[in-house]
Amino acid sequence: MTRPDPDPLNLLASRPSLRMDAQAGLSFEDVPLHLVARTLGTPCWVTGAGTLRRRTRNLKTAFVEAGLDVAIHYALKANDHLATLTVLREEGCGADVVSGGELHRAIHAGLAPEDIVFSGVGKTREEMALALRLGVGQINVESAEELHRLSRVATGADRSARVALRVNPDIDAGTHDKISTGRAGDKFGIAWDQAATLYAEAAALPGLEPVGLAVHIGSQILSPAPFRAAFARVAALVRQLRAEGMTVRTVDCGGGLGIRYRDEIAPPPAALAGAIKETLGTLDVALAVEPGRWIAAPAGVLLSSVIDVKRTPDGAPDFLILDAAMNDLARPALYESWHGILPLSPERLHVDPTPQTVVGPVCESSDVFAEARPLPPLREGDLVAILDTGAYGSVMSSTYNSRPFAAQAMVENGVWQPIRARQPVEALWADETLPDWLRRVS
Numbered sequence: 001m002t003r004p005d006p007d008p009l010n011l012l013a014s015r016p017s018l019r020m021d022a023q024a025g026l027s028f029e030d031v032p033l034h035l036v037a038r039t040l041g042t043p044c045w046v047t048g049a050g051t052l053r054r055r056t057r058n059l060k061t062a063f064v065e066a067g068l069d070v071a072i073h074y075a076l077k078a079n080d081h082l083a084t085l086t087v088l089r090e091e092g093c094g095a096d097v098v099s100g101g102e103l104h105r106a107i108h109a110g111l112a113p114e115d116i117v118f119s120g121v122g123k124t125r126e127e128m129a130l131a132l133r134l135g136v137g138q139i140n141v142e143s144a145e146e147l148h149r150l151s152r153v154a155t156g157a158d159r160s161a162r163v164a165l166r167v168n169p170d171i172d173a174g175t176h177d178k179i180s181t182g183r184a185g186d187k188f189g190i191a192w193d194q195a196a197t198l199y200a201e202a203a204a205l206p207g208l209e210p211v212g213l214a215v216h217i218g219s220q221i222l223s224p225a226p227f228r229a230a231f232a233r234v235a236a237l238v239r240q241l242r243a244e245g246m247t248v249r250t251v252d253c254g255g256g257l258g259i260r261y262r263d264e265i266a267p268p269p270a271a272l273a274g275a276i277k278e279t280l281g282t283l284d285v286a287l288a289v290e291p292g293r294w295i296a297a298p299a300g301v302l303l304s305s306v307i308d309v310k311r312t313p314d315g316a317p318d319f320l321i322l323d324a325a326m327n328d329l330a331r332p333a334l335y336e337s338w339h340g341i342l343p344l345s346p347e348r349l350h351v352d353p354t355p356q357t358v359v360g361p362v363c364e365s366s367d368v369f370a371e372a373r374p375l376p377p378l379r380e381g382d383l384v385a386i387l388d389t390g391a392y393g394s395v396m397s398s399t400y401n402s403r404p405f406a407a408q409a410m411v412e413n414g415v416w417q418p419i420r421a422r423q424p425v426e427a428l429w430a431d432e433t434l435p436d437w438l439r440r441v442s
């Protein structure tokens with residue numbers, strides 16, 4: 001069954017931060033995007049601070065309305081720009097980090113160490129020592145091996161690590177295979193039947209203070225049912241551990257809430273809040289979530305210019321070749337993910353669309369943003385916005401094909417400023433050296 005592509009005007013209707021106006025063209029948080037593109041050059045990323053704020057507040061409201069007190073630990077991996085982190089810190093978020101680099105970044109952005117949770121399936125000793133030295137609020141441990149390593153690192157550093165066990169509940173989140181994390185065969189979390197024993201072991205190991213449980217079953221989850229199933233399993237485990245005399249003070253419910261990219265019916269935050277309340281609401285535990293995509297994805301667009309329209313001889317869709325590519329936005333190439341694409345100039349929207357294959361210039365056949373996408377006719381130099389790229393967008397960029405990292409800007413309330421310059425081309429090789437035997441006097 002083919003899914004028809006939504007009409008471009010419908011994309012706008014469900015995205016309150018974006019507006020198409022006869023004079024200004026497409027604007028984001030009241031900033032005409034062509035101004036940003038013409039000033040910074042393309043490709044460039046634009047993050048909407050107002051959208052980050054609005055979505056964080058909506059999420060908080062959903063928890064409050066459900067009568068829950070839930071801490072929001074924003075997952076840095078979705079978008080770790082200092083400006084994004086600063087906005088979210090202002091909005092009262094803590095952070096979920098998965099590497100020493102993310103931990104340094106979170107601290108640099110002014111987040112309090114105690115509001116930071118360190119997750120991730122493989123933490124090095126150095127990362128553990130850093131987390132302990134900085135005093136992060138909680139370290140989520142994902143295996144027996146890691147638990148023992150952490151105990152040794154903590155003891156050696158004369159510290160005590162507040163530990164939650166991230167359990168693998170063997171629940172299929174019903175999302176893309178490559179972003180599913182809670183099935184028994186996935187690399188993440190502690191196998192369900194080992195969790196209770198390991199919790200008791202953690203309580204007995206030196207340097208560790210087991211405080212609770214964590215679960216995260218995947219990303220872009222579009223139904224409350226797998227959340228509910230996973231949280232119900234965790235709730236049962238909390239009860240079991242307590243019955244066995246152990247202390248369980250926290251439950252970290254992970255991230256994963258999905259959004260509408262195309263025509264998906266994404267559950268509202270109230271559905272997530274409902275699933276938490278129903279399963280964990282009466283347990284008297286400190287609750288937290290780790291959303292990334294839900295907060296950040298709709299708060300970003302990637303601006304790009306048309307390099308060329310390559311006509312096809314056999315009636316196949318023309319190739320719309322953009323100056324953005326898979327090295328900038330990897331999601332379509334990695335997960336065949338769908339992103340809305342809108343021309344910035346209003347007159348283009350009212351011309352009859354024709355199917356076009358939107359590609360980047362990188363030398364890979366997977367460098368395709370959209371197949372046979374109905375778009376109005378565009379010409380060299382026309383500008384387009386690729387939507388909902390605020391999460392897992394710029395953070396996943398590479399410099400493949402020696403393409404420098406793109407510039408970034410932030411918008412809010414009709415004002416915009418650059419927040420990252422386009423990487424100078426010389427920076428691509430600035431940290432490279434030649435071995436002595438290749439240094440020849442020419």
Ligand SMILES: Cc1ncc(COP(=O)(O)O)c(C=O)c1O
Nearest residue numbers: 075216219255256290291292293
């Ligand atoms: C442990 C953990 N927490 C939170 C997240 C954030 O997920 P999402 O961006 O889907 O909310 C992820 C990514 O999947 C994760 O691995």
Ligand SMILES: N[C@@H](CCCC[NH3+])C(=O)O
Nearest residue numbers: 077179219220331391392
């Ligand atoms: N990078 C993925 C999400 C991974 C979430 C992290 N476990 C995406 O772009 O959809």
